[in-house]
Amino acid sequence: MHSRDYYLDLIHDAINALRFPREPQGLYDPITYALDCGGKRLRPMLTLAAAEACGLDPQLAVNQALAVEIFHNFTLLHDDVMDRADVRRGRPTVHMKWDDNTAILSGDAMLTYATIILAENAAECLPQLLAMFNKTAMEVYEGQQYDMDFESRQDVTVNEYINMISLKTSVLLGCACALGAIRAQAGPQNVEALYKFGHMLGLAFQLRDDWLDTFGDTAMFGKAIGGDILNGKKTWLLINALERDESGEVKKWLAINDMPAERIAAVTAVYRRLGLDTECQTEIDSYIDRAIAALSAASLPHDAKEFFTNLAEATRSRNN
Amino acid sequence: MHSRDYYLDLIHDAINALRFPREPQGLYDPITYALDCGGKRLRPMLTLAAAEACGLDPQLAVNQALAVEIFHNFTLLHDDVMDRADVRRGRPTVHMKWDDNTAILSGDAMLTYATIILAENAAECLPQLLAMFNKTAMEVYEGQQYDMDFESRQDVTVNEYINMISLKTSVLLGCACALGAIRAQAGPQNVEALYKFGHMLGLAFQLRDDWLDTFGDTAMFGKAIGGDILNGKKTWLLINALERDESGEVKKWLAINDMPAERIAAVTAVYRRLGLDTECQTEIDSYIDRAIAALSAASLPHDAKEFFTNLAEATRSRNN
Secondary structure (H helix, E strand, O other), X not given: OOOHHHHHHHHXXXXXXXXXXXXXXXXXXXXXXXXXXXXOOHHHHHHHHHHHHOOOOHHHHHHHHHHHHHHHHXXXXXXXXXXXXXXXXXXXXXXXXXXXXXXXXXXXXXXXXXXXXXXXXXXXXXHHHHHHHHHHHHHHHHHHHHHHHHHOOOOOOHHHHHHHHHHXXXXXXXXXXHHHHHHOOOOHHHHHHXXXXXXXXXXXXXXXXXXXXXXXXXXXXXXXXXXXXXXXXXXXXXXXXXXXXXOOHHHHHHOOOOOHHHHHHXXXXXXXXXXXXXXXXXXXXXXXXXXXXXXXXXXXXXXXXXXXXXXXXXXXXXXX | OOOHHHHHHHHHHHHHHOOOOOOOXXXXXXXXXXXXXXXXXXXXXXXXXXXXXXXXXXHXXXXXXHHHHHHHHHHHHHHHHHOOOOEEOOEEOHXXXXXXXXXXXXXXXXXXXXXXXXXXXXXXXXXXXXXXXXXXXXXXXXXXXXXXXXXXXXXXXXXXXXXXXXXXXXXXXXXXXXXXXXXXXXXXXXXXXXXXXXXXXXXXXXXXXXXXXXXXXXXXXXXXXXXXXHOOOOOHHHHHHHHHOOOOHHHHHHOOOOOHHHHHHHHHHHHXXXXXXXXXXXXXXXXXXXXXXXXXXXXXXXXXXXXXXXXXXHHHOXXX
């Protein structure tokens, strides 16, 4: 197995080598902008690592890795329109820099382009690649729909929340792993085990994101702490707090629109009083454990299992 | 060859048989609504006819026909958001009945679903089906981008307009034919000839649409006449009129916002004075002729050529 940095370099080079037609600029410039955004590139890294774990030269899975990354960025373009998000990774979102129509249409083109690049150099496993990719895409849309539905609901349960983040975020990490394995023509057992690894890792990843948004360190997290609290976003922390906080303090603070610093401090204090900071981390740990356990069903070289185990362990306590 | 009505019945039944998951309703109900809209079903009919012309039982190409129809309706959902269109085929558009976010997300799901159904029962020709479908999709987005770009430009030429409608509308009719032929495992010569037939038919179809919007009969056309004039839409008629009308009358009327009936009457009178009504029809006829000529490069049974020729002849003077 190569290192994480090696895979990231491959992805970085491949994204830089992408060339879209020059015209119409209004369609293609925003795609280049969106893909040039940095980001962790976790998903395409999983694809390359899974491919190599299953015996393929990771360079031969670069197209499938790009497909996942481009799909992910397409969803960000459309989600940012739907969520009226102005900033992403420190830069204006596409609909802010251009307009809504641009984000919609360039996003559509990214989705189709992801399917184009998914199919490149992979005729022998195309039906399986496409089935995995499309099934996951439908789930991601379902997740986004539930996320939007939850905004106007006051009775969202923790199980519903876990199902939502599973669809909206986690299945794409499972898919990223599975595509690498399928591209390497791995057997169904390895494909399924790596899918499950990615899926569980994705749940841990998203819960850790929720945790960091409240309990993280701004300097390391790279964005302001407390955004979820200010937006009243129904995260694992808030849903649990609303269920258990008999003082009604959280509800009271959510109804207030000003005093942001006080609101963050007060709601965070309730979370801590209820022990939700440690309980959330326990939940994260359990998904990390399940990710690692999923690897035991796969027949992979020792260093491949080690690679994925280390990646999962790093996610347990990631700070950014 | 079967009749047009036979193909339309197959499509009608297949659309009625589509079953989406019940949840989340906010994602799937708008898809059912959008597909239940009626419409001419010209594109999927072309797919079935092309498949049968190339020797395949048309029932075996129903999935590919549905893929084209679902893709087409996805573009309508997103275009209607971008163009702020409130009504389509006599009913509220999806973003009016629900909201913009619904039209965006359900549209995304339709695009992915089109790719799913395109691939069904077609593993042996999947790479070619997918390549044709995805290339066409990218062109359709380019066409929509040019169409939007043209709104703020005063110097659009007739050639640019033809290129725009070719991308936005006509290539999808070419693709519809080609997918049927590819599904029937036709050779490249038949695929290309049928693609060209559909492409030329599509240009004639769109130009006849422009013509009908000004010179048509409301009762037969099914929508109010003069909408393009009132919207200042840069159609073949308006672009030519702006180039040739030395009296400046068209520009004057375009600058006026009220008196809709007078505006329509005045601009239509200029079109007639310049002879654009007959000249536009001559242009339509030339594309119909090229569509029919394209058939001569295909080796198809006599009744198949007759079917496509009759279809083209009917488009020449269609009134709805």
